[in-house]
Amino acid sequence: MSLTAPPKSHPLSWQPFDAFMADALYHPERGYYTRTHSQIGQDAATSDFATSPVISPFFGQTLAAQVAECLLTTGTSEVWEFGAGTGALALQLLSCLSDKITRYNIVDLSGSLRALQKSTLATALQATPDVLSKVHWLQALPDVLSGVIVGNEVLDAMPVKLLARTGGVWHERGVVQTANGFEYADVPTNLRPPVDVLGLHDYVTEIHPQGEAFIKTLADKLLRSKQGGAIVMIDYGFGESEYYHPERSMGTLMCHQAHQSSTHPLEHVGEKDLTAHVNFTGIALAAQDAGLTVNGYTSQGRFLLNCGLLDHLANASFAEKSMAQKLVTEHEMGELFKAICLSTLPDFEPLGFAAGDRSHTL
Numbered sequence: 095m096s097l098t099a100p101p102k103s104h105p106l107s108w109q110p111f112d113a114f115m116a117d118a119l120y121h122p123e124r125g126y127y128t129r130t131h132s133q134i135g136q137d138a139a140t141s142d143f144a145t146s147p148v149i150s151p152f153f154g155q156t157l158a159a160q161v162a163e164c165l166l167t168t169g170t171s172e173v174w175e176f177g178a179g180t181g182a183l184a185l186q187l188l189s190c191l192s193d194k195i196t197r198y199n200i201v202d203l204s205g206s207l208r209a210l211q212k213s214t215l216a217t218a219l220q221a222t223p224d225v226l227s228k229v230h231w232l233q234a235l236p237d238v239l240s241g242v243i244v245g246n247e248v249l250d251a252m253p254v255k256l257l258a259r260t261g262g263v264w265h266e267r268g269v270v271q272t273a274n275g276f277e278y279a280d281v282p283t284n285l286r287p288p289v290d291v292l293g294l295h296d297y298v299t300e301i302h303p304q305g306e307a308f309i310k311t312l313a314d315k316l317l318r319s320k321q322g323g324a325i326v327m328i329d330y331g332f333g334e335s336e337y338y339h340p341e342r343s344m345g346t347l348m349c350h351q352a353h354q355s356s357t358h359p360l361e362h363v364g365e366k367d368l369t370a371h372v373n374f375t376g377i378a379l380a381a382q383d384a385g386l387t388v389n390g391y392t393s394q395g396r397f398l399l400n401c402g403l404l405d406h407l408a409n410a411s412f413a414e415k416s417m418a419q420k421l422v423t424e425h426e427m428g429e430l431f432k433a434i435c436l437s438t439l440p441d442f443e444p445l446g447f448a449a450g451d452r453s454h455t456l
């Protein structure tokens with residue numbers, strides 16, 4: 095049976111969860127990221143969730159040290175930001191790196207967020223038109239790509255497949271539309287999590303073919319170029335032994351709306367964010383299989399401290415320090431969020447992973 099063909103027991107209307115999630119997030123008319131409502135911000139009355147560059151400008155200013163080192167080591171001068179959200183990270187990186195960058199390329203699936211990024215950057219950079227002129231939005235990727243690729247919370251926004259073990263038998267969990275709305279429908283499958291999940295108890299989890307294919311595509315494009323480059327991705331997640339831990343029996347799929355999280359992705363479709371944690375082992379293996387080196391993997395807290403966050407905070411106000419500490423403290427974003435660096439340079443030891451590299455745990 096083809097993986098996406100509707101199973102006979104659920105003719106026509108059954109769709110695999112990744113297809114449903116792609117529609118819920120990116121459908122040109124009703125997708126969550128297509129609507130002009132603002133998804134990302136600090137205020138629960140006007141947004142659904144906050145991300146690191148929106149919480150503190152020190153996020154991007156600190157990440158800039160790692161991007162600068164990657165540019166220097168690879169001898170490249172282009173940055174590629176995937177999923178640029180409000181444009182906050184682009185502004186933070188450009189404020190530190192504009193003299194080292196010839197082009198700042200933005201790729202974002204969301205038309206409404208692209209429009210927001212354009213107006214944010216046009217306003218903030220109106221006094222420096224030479225910097226603004228370096229920013230370009232692309233709808234399609236070139237065959238060959240060199241430079242430094244960055245993405246904050248992009249991998250978690252990529253559609254995932256759902257697998258459900260019930261009665262000891264693995265199923266692919268899909269979605270059917272009924273008169274009462276959407277419902278889950280499971281069909282037997284040969285798909286499996288990448289590691290055995292001990293036990294026979296009922297268990298729901300995700301696999302990430304789209305996120306891994308995305309990394310492979312970027313790796314192929316970097317390796318086709320003469321200069322090559324590096325990829326730095328930051329997101330929430332863990333390695334596969336933690337991801338597929340027998341006790342994590344409900345998976346990691348979540349919804350965000352008005353700064354509240356819930357576990358009902360089939361309700362209010364298109365009105366809330368759907369997201370799943372990242373399996374960083376899968377990302378590392380996809381990169382390695384395509385020919386890149388995994389140069390470092392660590393927690394966001396370690397990464398930002400290694401990149402000099404504390405130096406940036408030396409003259410910051412109490413309020414600024416208080417926001418920046420959310421990025422690094424373990425009970426907020428410092429431990430659940432991870433950074434990974436993948437590159438065309440086998441011997442590169444990036445500064446963000448100098449202390450506390452956990453690549454060996456993947």
Ligand SMILES: C[S@@+](CC[C@H](N)C(=O)[O-])C[C@H]1O[C@@H](n2cnc3c(N)ncnc32)[C@H](O)[C@@H]1O
Pocket residue numbers: 127134145146147148176177178179180183201202203204207245246247248251252308
């Ligand atoms: C959770 S938001 C993060 C936004 C931003 N990076 C930040 O930190 O505020 C996810 C972003 O990734 C974008 N996105 C998801 N899949 C993408 C893809 N395959 N290529 C480019 N952008 C993508 C979404 O449109 C959205 O802008």
